[in-house]
Amino acid sequence: xxxxxxxxxxxxxxxxxxxxxxxxxxxxxxxxxxxxxxxxxxxxxxxxxxxxxxxxxxxxxxxxxxxxxxxxxxxxxxxxxxxxxxxxxxxxxxxxxxxxxxxxxxxxxxxxxxxxxxxxxxxxxxxxxxxxxxxxxxxxxxxxxxxxxxxxxxxxxxxxxxxxxxxxxxxxxxxxxxxxxxxxxxxxxxxxxxxxxxxxxxxxxxxxxxxxxxxxxxxxxxxxxxxxxxxx
Numbered sequence: 236x237x238x239x240x241x242x243x244x245x246x247x248x249x250x251x252x253x254x255x256x257x258x259x260x261x262x263x264x265x266x267x268x269x270x271x272x273x274x275x276x277x278x279x280x281x282x283x284x285x286x287x288x289x290x291x292x293x294x295x296x297x298x299x300x301x302x303x304x305x306x307x308x309x310x311x312x313x314x315x316x317x318x319x320x321x322x323x324x325x326x327x328x329x330x331x332x333x334x335x336x337x338x339x340x341x342x343x344x345x346x347x348x349x350x351x352x353x354x355x356x357x358x359x360x361x362x363x364x365x366x367x368x369x370x371x372x373x374x375x376x377x378x379x380x381x382x383x384x385x386x387x388x389x390x391x392x393x394x395x396x397x398x399x400x401x402x403x404x405x406x407x408x409x410x411x412x413x414x415x416x417x418x419x420x421x422x423x424x425x426x427x428x429x430x431x432x433x434x435x436x437x438x439x440x441x442x443x444x445x446x447x448x449x450x451x452x453x454x455x456x457x458x459x460x461x462x463x464x465x466x467x
Contacts, residue, residue: 238263238270242316243277249286256288260295268307271296272463276382276429277314279415297417300384300462377434380412382427382463385447385456390422397455398426404446408436427462439464 240255242248252274256262262270275296282289299305387397394416402411412429419425432439443459446452 237311237313239313239315240274240277241314243274243314244279245316248316249282249289253286253289256292260292262292262312263310264307266307267296267299267305268309269305269463269465270309270312271307272300272305272382273309273312273465274314275300276427276463277413279413300417301419304462378467379432379434380463380465380467381430381432381439381461383430383443384417384460384462385426385428386419386458386460387423387425387455388457392455394424394426398428400452400455401426401428401447404442404452406437408433409442431467 238255240248240252243252261267262274264270271292275293278293281297282293284290296305385397385401387394398414410431412431414426414428416424417427432442439461443461447456447459
């Protein structure tokens with residue numbers, strides 16, 4: 236049975252996650268898996284030491300991503316109530332509003348990084364469906380959620396401009412999501428960013444090879460790696 240977590244950037248959401256991890260090393264199973272990456276990708280910044288179990292787990296997954304990556308399949312997990320980070324908030328991640336956290340859990344407009352569509356995405360999907368029906372084409376079969384590591388050239392790369400360049404890539408079936416900066420070492424940070432794709436319309440490999448690592452974006456981007464790829 237899939238596990239669901241709500242508002243993991245608020246004190247109440249972190250407390251529930253902390254209680255959940257009290258007797259567990261990973262989100263599901265006995266090894267790091269895509270379920271851990273799903274929750275890790277939804278947390279905007281390293282949890283404070285107040286949440287002992289979450290902090291332990293977060294630092295462990297962060298270390299695995301830097302060293303060897305995570306390949307376990309997992310059992311399925313859903314994170315609800317996490318909003319994308321704005322460009323202004325990249326350097327200073329926002330603190331969750333505890334007064335609004337309870338209401339956000341039931342808010343249908345909350346962004347689900349690994350499944351739930353925003354109103355804009357639903358509207359775009361409806362428009363695509365209408366266009367495909369009109370042209371006699373078959374409706375796209377499914378969607379996938381992807382977590383990308385985008386690495387700069389050096390510590391002098393403007394990470395705000397790097398993210399702006401990445402998000403400037405627009406195409407049918409591509410939806411950019413939440414992002415955060417992750418320290419790599421020697422003052423260098425990489426961008427971790429979520430995206431949702433329509434499988435029949437977007438190839439992640441082509442997106443990386445033909446868009447993200449080509450001019451003019453390669454002025455900021457040295458390389459891109461797929462950290463997690465999950466079917467929705």
